[in-house]
Amino acid sequence: MANSSGPHDPAEGQGGAVPGTRDDFWRIKESLRALLDDPHVPPGIRENLRADYDTLRAMLDKLEQEQVHIAVFGRVSVGKSSLLNALIGAPRFTVSALHGETARPAMQSWETVASQGVYFIDTPGINEVDGKAREQMAVEVAGRSDLVLFVVDGDMTASELDALERIWMQSRPMLLVLNKADQYTREEQQQLLERLGERARGRVAPEDIVATSAHPGERIYLVADEAGQEIEQRRRPPPDVAALKARLIRILETEGKMLAAVNAGLFAGELSDQVARRVTQAKQEVAARVIRNYCIGKGVAVAVNPVPVTDLAAAAALDITLVVHLGRVYGLPVTRGEAGRLIAQISAQLALLMGAVWGMNLLSSALKTVSVGASVAITAVGQGAAGYYATYVVGQCAEHYFLQGKSWGAKGPKTAVRDILSGIDRRSILQQAREDIRARLRTQPGRSSWFSRRSRSEDK
Ligand SMILES: Nc1nc2c(ncn2[C@@H]2O[C@H](COP(=O)(O)OP(=O)(O)OP(=O)(O)O)[C@@H](O)[C@H]2O)c(=O)[nH]1
Ligand SMILES: [Mg+2]
Structure with a gap:
């Protein structure tokens, strides 16, 4: 699936699907619990890694509730919040033409697939003036989510490529979304998707790169009035996120909770390595x-x-x-x-x-x-x-x-x-x-x- 060539991707060589049975899911949950309750970890080290232990606890809770978290990530004003609203079908996240509208991460459930406990997480945009702290926040949220929607609104900039690389290094499964597709002709859209495919080669699988129009700009339509006269009318076309929605539902159906389990397992693995290093250091x-x-x-x-x-x-x-x-x-x-x-x-x-x-x-x-x-x-x-x-x-x-x-x-x-x-x-x-x-x-x-x-x- 997404990010099938990630650095530590357990899906490697498996034709793209994250392997997982109920047994795997249970095993990962147990390993998280064992790490949380490990009596051999000295209290000093536990205290030092408190934030990581809190994250681990949150991940375990999430697994118990069988939740899957999907986060958006991208430059300011590319339409991250609009995209989530369009997927949910309601204006749950605030949207604005002003840069930096979303100041901190926020979460909403995706009710169309509520039976799976799917949640969307909106994040602040990256690459903003004085926005280093926000950017850090976004990177952290993306790092803890189970799936990342990396949103762009054109060809990728150097800092976007850099950010994509960082998320890939965290072994995060990722979809690359070209939003504001309404601003391009069909031909331009095609060219852009091809270009994005080249840019993200080895990082995002071609089927995980899709175009959307989350909140299309107003258009002038020619309509007939009551007298049969053609008149111009300004209207906003409905959002078009069908391709993304279909891809997401497919991923959730095939991989579902295992996405969450695999990511929690990766986090637990890193934490236990860190604990071992600190115990040795002491x-x-x-x-x-x-x-x-x-x-x-x-x-x-x-x-x-x-x-x-x-x-x-x-x-x-x-x-x-x-x-x-x-x-x-x-x-x-x-x-x-x-x-x-x-x-x-x-x-x-x-x-x-x-x-x-x-x-x-x-x-x-x-x-x-x-x-x-x-x-x-x-x-x-x-x-x-x-x-x-x-x-x-x-x-x-x-x-x-x-x-x-x-x-x-x-x-x-x-x-x-x-x-x-x-x-x-x-x-x-x-x-x-x-x-x-x-x-x-x-x-x-x-x-x-x-x-x-x-x-x-x-x-x-
Ligand atoms: N033309 C067009 N405009 C869009 C589209 N999606 C969003 N916008 C506009 O882009 C602007 C920013 O949208 P937001 O959804 O707030 O973008 P964001 O990425 O969440 O922005 P920050 O929270 O500030 O990082 C708004 O004016 C939206 O109306 C789209 O598909 N097409
Ligand atoms: Mg926003």
């Missing part, structure tokens, strides 16, 4: 704080602990605790044994990639013996920073592993670790490390004993 923020804390713990301990061998054992224990902690953040708990094996896997990849440099990082604490002297704390900050950096890299790799649901992904650990490593700005992490360690040493000089105790107890 976890990543927590993970970043966790990793930083462990980096500081490691950096400070390496910088101040005078016994290199203890440093190494304790450092490994700390990394293990970090990985266990990250697993909890991502809701994928791991044992200390699993964490140790994961670190061994990461370290093996790092050793392959960085060779001696990585070895130096791991052994950085051993090097510190050369700097034992007058001011261990200060001279060892460099080694501490290397320890910090090593934990940072392990943390990033482990986080990636958890983000992929405890997996390295299709490309395996080698590529994953290499990509992570190349994405890290080593210089700025080391700089941050020095600052963090110095700050901590200034405020908590006795940190090393805490670290050794904690590491030993976590080893058990």
Whole structure:
């Protein structure tokens, strides 16, 4: 049907008809309800996406009532309100020769097909001076409707083409209506319809491009008076929206409520993706704080602990605790044994990639013996920073592993670790490390004993 080549159109390759049985309709309704009531969505995220949740609720209500919403969309004064009045057969929406007559969306039911719960939504015109907010409103309404009547009154302008593209990108089924057809000769109308077909190729199917005269201008007719004399009479011809009406009724008969269900399903899909992204984002923020804390713990301990061998054992224990902690953040708990094996896997990849440099990082604490002297704390900050950096890299790799649901992904650990490593700005992490360690040493000089105790107890 309309817009059969839309970007996410489920009708693709189905000969144009939106597939749908009662089961599909029920399934989509249930998925909306499940998303609305999902207890796993944190209240903060729900609050942040409140407008979207409200829309979702409205869509579910609409599906329960089996309503279909059809919105007009187009430039100011192309005759959007007139078109809906002509379809309804009564002046329900206000019409005026003045631009910008319709200021906000309004809804009326289409009684000729009332059994289907069909509603028309009038929208403000686009492309109006200072009308950006209205335009936005129109785009939103079109985005939430089940079918869009894109109304033009001649060949399309650049901004109309742009708007058509935007609606198509929203996967909205669309009819393209050439209104004010009475202003053109039959031949001109034909040419214009062909031109519109070219402009909207791949966006609107040819059978969904129709001409209408919603409120034709007055005409001069030659009529015979009582004496049989021919006289001129000015009259407004009746509206002609027959082609559009027939097409709409055909679409509603074949696709009906499934239009609403498919669109609600698309919206729910987008919302659930957005929710998932935000949940992940929140976890990543927590993970970043966790990793930083462990980096500081490691950096400070390496910088101040005078016994290199203890440093190494304790450092490994700390990394293990970090990985266990990250697993909890991502809701994928791991044992200390699993964490140790994961670190061994990461370290093996790092050793392959960085060779001696990585070895130096791991052994950085051993090097510190050369700097034992007058001011261990200060001279060892460099080694501490290397320890910090090593934990940072392990943390990033482990986080990636958890983000992929405890997996390295299709490309395996080698590529994953290499990509992570190349994405890290080593210089700025080391700089941050020095600052963090110095700050901590200034405020908590006795940190090393805490670290050794904690590491030993976590080893058990
Ligand atoms: N000749 C002709 N004039 C029409 C036709 N349809 C509407 N008009 C005229 O176009 C003008 C604007 O009509 P509206 O229906 O208010 O247009 P609109 O698109 O809703 O306008 P806004 O709400 O301002 O965006 C009015 O003067 C109508 O009489 C038509 O088919 N033929
Ligand atoms: Mg209007």
